[in-house]
Amino acid sequence: MALIMKYIDSMQRYMDSHGDSRTKDWPMMSSPFPTLAVCLTYVYLVKVLGPRLMENRKPFRLQNTLVFYNAVQVIFSAWLFYEMVHACWWYYFSKFTEFLDTIFFVLRKKTSQVTTLHVIHHGCMPMSVWFGVKFTPGGHSTFFGLLNTFVHIIMYTYYMFSAMGPQYQKYLWWKKYLTTLQMVQFVLIMVHAFQLLFIDCNYPKAFVWWIGMHAVMFFFLFNEFYKNAYKGRRTKHKNLLMFILQRKEKDDDDLDVQKTNKAVTEEQQKASLTNGHISNGVVSNGSLANGLTKNGYKMASTSLLANGSGTTLNGSIKPTTANGSLHKNGDAPLLVNGHSKMGVELSTQLTQRKLQQQQK
Template sequence: MATVYNWYRDLMDNRSDPRVKDWPMMSSPWPTLAACVCYAYCSRVLGPRFMANRKPFELRNVLVIYNLAQTVFSAWIFYEYLMSGWWGQYNFTCQLVDYSRSPMAMRMANTCWWYYFSKFTEFMDTLFFVLRKKNEHVSTLHVIHHGIMPMSVWFGLKFAPGGHSTFFALLNTFVHIVMYFYYMVAAMGPKYQKYIWWKKYLTAFQMVQFVMIFTHQLQVLFRPSCQYPRVFVYWIAMHGFLFLFLFSDFYKARYSKAERKARTNGLCMTVMDDSSSSLTGKNGYKQEVESQVPSSYASSGADAFVRRRPVS
């Protein structure tokens, strides 16, 4: 235990970035870890239990304001990442961390802290789902995605607040600008639904983000001269693979299966309509199709479950 403790103290005191040591939540990983565990427990257990016998809250105005604030906040962080290095100063193939206290280096470190802070404001997404009793949206994907990000970003901020791996935060904040703008419009009511027809493409956009993230990280492995810490390369690339898998699984469940079902239902209805129209009026009889026709009969065009009655 003494060996483990000494290793931990050496890691925190001597190997981390001294510039961020006294910043809020940065002296120790335990407060962030506790917040992540508490978030997961409240999302899946405590929150649904609290709302079990209560009516869902109407939060339309709150949601519009919250999502507008998140859109603006994400846009500001994205701008700061650009101005801190990614707009012309940083190298996309290999960028080391600048640990100096130059204005540019400190601006990047400061931006990284605000990005870390934004991972906590995103917990509100889940809170609003729970209060509105939209528990189907509090999926495993949702909880994993929100639950592990603060801890992951904490390590990056503690040891490497800048450099190559901040590319993923740059992409992520840009995606969040689009995502929270979508949520804001969706919360404004049914009359604005025609403006958000692109929901399906938002999920695809998020998956493209993850591909770009792990591709950008792993290309460093083919550059032996690049001295960027490999542990962060593997760590962020792993997140890219994990979230790509989870989001693609969600995409297939939500959209691919829905499209196949819609095509199947459309075929069944076409066959039923054709069979009924061809029989209607023959021999002075009107056809009626039972509402509970099995799809196997409907798709084959069989005229079972059809009853006739004289036209009055």
């Protein structure tokens, strides 16, 4: 314990001797530990305690609160942008107010928004800025804050409109370009910071690397977010389009196969019309269809025989035929070669009468 206290005391003396005297008495500037404590509390709150407390609760809507908060952030960032040279401490303070971004996500149970990028970005910034305010306020260090506050004016304007409700979503098509602007910001910060590796202007090299490497880290984190959020979405849309086109092509192929199968079936049906088969009312080899015979004689309505002779019972024709003759199946004399037995007897009697008359 004594060793830890000795280390803390030596670090405190170093900060007092090397820190900027103008900021020594500013709130939370005497030691980095208050800032570190707030940052660690923030991470614990949004990643552990907050989700646990909201687990069995309904999400808060907070629409009016979000609109007000984002409007304040826009105004605050605009003022910081204008007064950056004289307001570096307020810029440091603004990093704490931005914790509310994540706290509102937790209260609304938007846990998918509490990403690693989001937590690292907000959790690191107060500590990063603290060192800048403590040791190098103003001058070269203000470029980073100046550029960042300009981006935040645009970013919180976007968030404010987004919080106003669905009716404003049509005006928020430029989210992708906001992310692009953030990445451009980090590139400019890298160039601005690392130029001092080649130019000597009495600026601490440690802060050159501190600011420059922060910009490198955030650039790659935001670039990964950009690829997942926008290029990944484009890939999904492309895959969906390819699936639809492939499905349509498969359906067209299936339709062609069905048409081909139907044509083959029709050909087979036409071929099967021979040898007494019936299909769709067509008659072949004396079979009946729709009351007509192949020789054109109507059967059911006129009670005619196929060969011009026959007999009826109750006005109907009995269906059994053989060699051009009809059979009543026992209810009338059988037809023989198209003539009934009654007709044969009548013909015999007429022949006998003619013979008798000739003899007279």
